[in-house]
Amino acid sequence: MKHSIGVDIGGTKIQFATVDPEGRIVHRHLIPTEAHLGPKQVMDKVMIGIDALASLYPSLNEIEGIGIGSAGQINFRTGAVEFAGDTMPGWTGTEIRRDVEQRFRKPVYVDNDVNVIAVAEKVFGAGRNYNSFVCLALGTGLGGAIVEAGQLVRGYFGGAGELGHVSVDFNGPRCGSCGNNGCIELYASGTGIARLGSIALEGSSAEHGWEANSRSIIQAWLQGEPLAAEVMDQVIRALGAAIAGFIHMFNPEAVIIGGGVSETGRVFFERLDQAVQARTSTAMYKACKLLPAYVGADAGVIGAAAQIWYHGDF
Ligand SMILES: [Zn+2]
Structure with a gap:
């Protein structure tokens, strides 16, 4: 099976990784969120980070999809931010899925950062x-x-x-x-x-x-x-x-x-x-x-990526 790209958006850093279907990280990098710069800048960083990983593959056809976990309350159906607190100023209302889908033309799943940790633990970790x-x-x-x-x-x-x-x-x-x-x-x-x-x-x-x-x-x-x-x-x-x-x-x-x-x-x-x-x-x-x-500090980014294979049901 192909790899998927995981993105874990937190108040201080954004983690990016390509992940294989066994939950192993293949490539990874990290960008400071600098959330105070506002949602547009943060979304620009998300795009740049995904681009950097995608460019390691011959074409986007090698990528199954993009899974994102984000701080805040996320509408998992629309992939938009319903509410985010002080750690992510202005993040409320950001249409994460719409923007990433438009840019990369790939299936995109977005969920709350702890829900994706639960996905990682259920599929690969202590919740197996x-x-x-x-x-x-x-x-x-x-x-x-x-x-x-x-x-x-x-x-x-x-x-x-x-x-x-x-x-x-x-x-x-x-x-x-x-x-x-x-x-x-x-x-x-x-x-x-x-x-x-x-x-x-x-x-x-x-x-x-x-x-x-x-x-x-x-x-x-x-x-x-x-x-x-x-x-x-x-x-x-x-x-x-x-x-x-x-x-x-x-x-x-x-x-x-x-x-x-x-x-x-x-x-x-x-x-x-x-x-x-x-x-x-x-x-x-x-x-x-x-x-x-079990999955530890990488659970967020691995679970984000795993949404591509395990959304809705595990
Ligand atoms: Zn409270």
Whole structure:
């Protein structure tokens, strides 16, 4: 089978790759998004990046199609951006599919960046043996995707699975992206951990040897620093409460967790598992495995490309 081109559009970088039907990256490159320049400039970069990969092949006939994953809420039918937050200014309303199709005259599929991660995990990764699972991406923000009966749960226009905006505290801080209070993203994403860390540091006069960013906090936690441990305790309890909610909602066979925060390793998963168990009814807890994502940092671009072969059904 032919290769397909995958594009993963994020707030800081756009990843491009040609991918074979086994999910292996053949060629790849990366362009900074510079999202502040606006949607036209970002789309120009998307075109340039696709062109650069296409030019490595004798003709576009060698390419099966183009699959795109993008930050924001994406209408998977039209391939347009329904809504994007502050990380992609002006991105709302961008007709990604229309423009790329017009330019390259190839089949184009567009979906939300976490939905395409779920595609990669389902087809090539940790979700291979499961028809019912929840995917969480703990990065700068907290993204989610839901697979039920082997299909992505999309909701009306494709916005379903915004699990980062499920509240774990209705008295909690207000969420700038959605307007609710106490969204799980405010506790268990990179920025959420940094926020809790900075509150902890403000309340302490002693030196703790770490800074209010997630990498520094996690490192200090793993080395046993007590204040960092208090912060991570809150993170894990909040995330445990959210995951217990997802398990009660969907009765999944697995919750697959990826993204920078989860790459902390075994201790994180063990502690999270205890927090989930304490909050979930027994039969549903026992039926559900907590798994690290398998495909890793390339899941977005591989899953984007894989839409060409696995759209609609896996
Ligand atoms: Zn929110």
